[in-house]
Amino acid sequence: MNSPDPSPEPPPLEEQAYRRLRQALVEGTFAPGDKLSLRRVATALGTSPMPVRAALRRLAAEQALDITASGTAIVPRLTRAAFLELGEVRAALEPLALRLAVPQLDAATLEALEQLLAGHAGTRTGGKPEEFLRVDREFLFTLYRRAEAPLLLGMIESLWLRRGPLFWEARWMLMSRPAEQAHRHAQILEALRAGEGARAAEELETEIRDATAFLLKEIRFAGDAGAGPEGLPLLRPNR
Amino acid sequence: MNSPDPSPEPPPLEEQAYRRLRQALVEGTFAPGDKLSLRRVATALGTSPMPVRAALRRLAAEQALDITASGTAIVPRLTRAAFLELGEVRAALEPLALRLAVPQLDAATLEALEQLLAGHAGTRTGGKPEEFLRVDREFLFTLYRRAEAPLLLGMIESLWLRRGPLFWEARWMLMSRPAEQAHRHAQILEALRAGEGARAAEELETEIRDATAFLLKEIRFAGDAGAGPEGLPLLRPNR
DNA sequence: GCTCGCATTTCGTGATCACAATAGCATTGA
DNA sequence: TCAATGCTATTGTGATCACGAAATGCGAGC
CATH class of the missing domain: 1.10.10.10 (Winged helix-like DNA-binding domain superfamily/Winged helix DNA-binding domain)
Incomplete structure (x- = not known):
């Protein structure tokens, strides 16, 4: 037009x-x-x-x-407590966005999500974590955008932004998570197709909690013992 | 010191x-x-x-x-949809803050809350809605601050800030709500004293939902029929 | 070899100015 | 009487500069 x-x-x-x-x-x-x-x-x-x-x-x-x-x-250097808090807030807001999006879902959107998942498995075996994580992100935000809740969407984007630098450093580790975890999005999509929005939201919440727990276990955070009191205390010993 | x-x-x-x-x-x-x-x-x-x-x-x-x-x-002019969304986000975040605060509560804090409630009843009969609402706010934020979750606290403050101008215009209406509503904070405090954090969080969530529903029913929002397409569509007809 | 102290550089803050775009508003025309 | 139009005042943007504070690097002394 x-x-x-x-x-x-x-x-x-x-x-x-x-x-x-x-x-x-x-x-x-x-x-x-x-x-x-x-x-x-x-x-x-x-x-x-x-x-x-x-x-x-x-x-x-x-x-x-x-x-x-x-x-x-x-650039924020997350402490363990800050990252845990971030996970809690995500676990509260993102399932809410998903629930709000459910009534707005149409066949075209579900199809787009399906295609994202299909490409997902491919990039996973390839060695490109950035692409893998990008598809993951796109899957979720495609849903969140459907909620048509601009305030909520902005807050979620803010959370992802704050988590961004740490996620980048942990991208190899995130790729190595068990494959079962990778199928959670498929389960979410299945629940959405079945019209069970509540179940999809629960799946999403456990995914967020699992991912948070995984990183809490695997990653060194600011203020951890063994991390220099000043220097970069994250994945790499120095730079 | x-x-x-x-x-x-x-x-x-x-x-x-x-x-x-x-x-x-x-x-x-x-x-x-x-x-x-x-x-x-x-x-x-x-x-x-x-x-x-x-x-x-x-x-x-x-x-x-x-x-x-x-x-x-x-200054934001909230539409009905925006205000509803704001209520949903509050209903997700504020009970979370309350749950996080429960383990940090001590006797002194509970006592301070008690005193706030005591003064509350007094200001309610008096004709000062600003004081009434300020005490309400102080009660909740005293709890939220105890969660020691700065990210979450900042987000909640942001939500209250966005709701601020509308709340101010509706302050007289908020005072006229049924007295039963005013006792919800007492019920929250009681649940906290009993150590039932989950019940307190549920009470808080229903309070937020009730208040949101009340205002959705009573207030004219931007874009409502009968509101001028451009001018101030809120409580007062013009200015 | 290491640490302390000082000088230099770099930093963020805030004021002022130039410029283009916008919003009000009175005037004009139908 | 109302709507379109043109002008004028005001707006936000962005550059440049001055100032004081903070951080950095280097050298002297222990």
Whole structure:
């Protein structure tokens, strides 16, 4: 209907900076504990520090970044308690989004989910964890978007964003989880096809709890014994 | 322990602007639909537009304000669907916070809650809805803070902030609710004293759902029939 | 070899300015 | 009387600069 619109009204610089930083966060460009300096990021993006400042503070307000006492933005370094809390909140919000989405599901959406799952098994045997996790994420967010609950969707995205850097570091470990776990999405889809939204929501909640418990067991967190009191206490010993 | 610290290191202007705007939002200084212009607020606060811009965008990132296509910040005007969604999210998060708080409760906290409830009944008969609602809020947040879950607490505060302006307009109506409703906090406290955290959480959830349903029934929302397509569609006919 | 202290650099904050886009609003025309 | 139109004031964006504080790196001394 609408024309191709040859001048797509370029978004403000702050918006561009925000999106680039956000994607970099999800893609693991930054490691937990990294400091994001205004002028450094600004020169890297080719703008003045001004839009970068706005973007960084916006991400901080969304809990995707932390701000030190001196005002510098740093990539969050999750403690064990913080990660557990994050799992609890996810376990409360994401099944809610799923329940809200159930009445809105149509055949086309279910088919799209099916196709995502089909490709899923393929990428799993291949050695690309990023693709594997991306499909996982797409499966869930396809459902969450159907809830048509913008406030809730924004909160869930914020949670995933905060978890992003840690997930990136743990991506190899996540791939090595038992295959039974990988089929949980199939069970969710099956429950949705059967119209049992409540069961699907329960499946999702246990999946979130299992994944959280798995990472709590396998990963070193900030503040753990054996982790340096200052340096990067996560997967890799140093960098 | 810490000294009186005669120079309490005044917070940055952005932080001051943020707090003042936040409080004004809770206290109903602004009505839903009001436009908050950078320079207007800046001159009102006696600063340059710069800290105000940061504060407004921060509130917008927390979903406490909306941003129009032209970048102007406006006080959110909730639709019926948005308010219902807000209630659903509250019903998911706040009982969770309560459950997390249960293991941390001690006698002193329970006593403080008791005293809040005692003063509650008094303010209820008096004609001051603001005080009544403030005590209500304090009761719940005293519990939520005990959960020691900063992420969750921040999200709950964000939800209350978004609901703030509407609640302010509806404050007289909220006071007129059946007295039975007012005793729900007492029931929660009783369940907590008995160590039945699950029951307390259930009570809280039904309280949130009842309050949401009550307002959905009694209040005019944005987009309702009979509300002007543009103007302030809320309680007062115009201004 | 290690630690402490100082100087230099870099940082975030906030003000001011230029600019383009927007929103109000009075005027004009039907 | 009402709607379309043009102008004007105001808006948000973004760049640049000044300032004080924090962090960094280097050198001297133990």
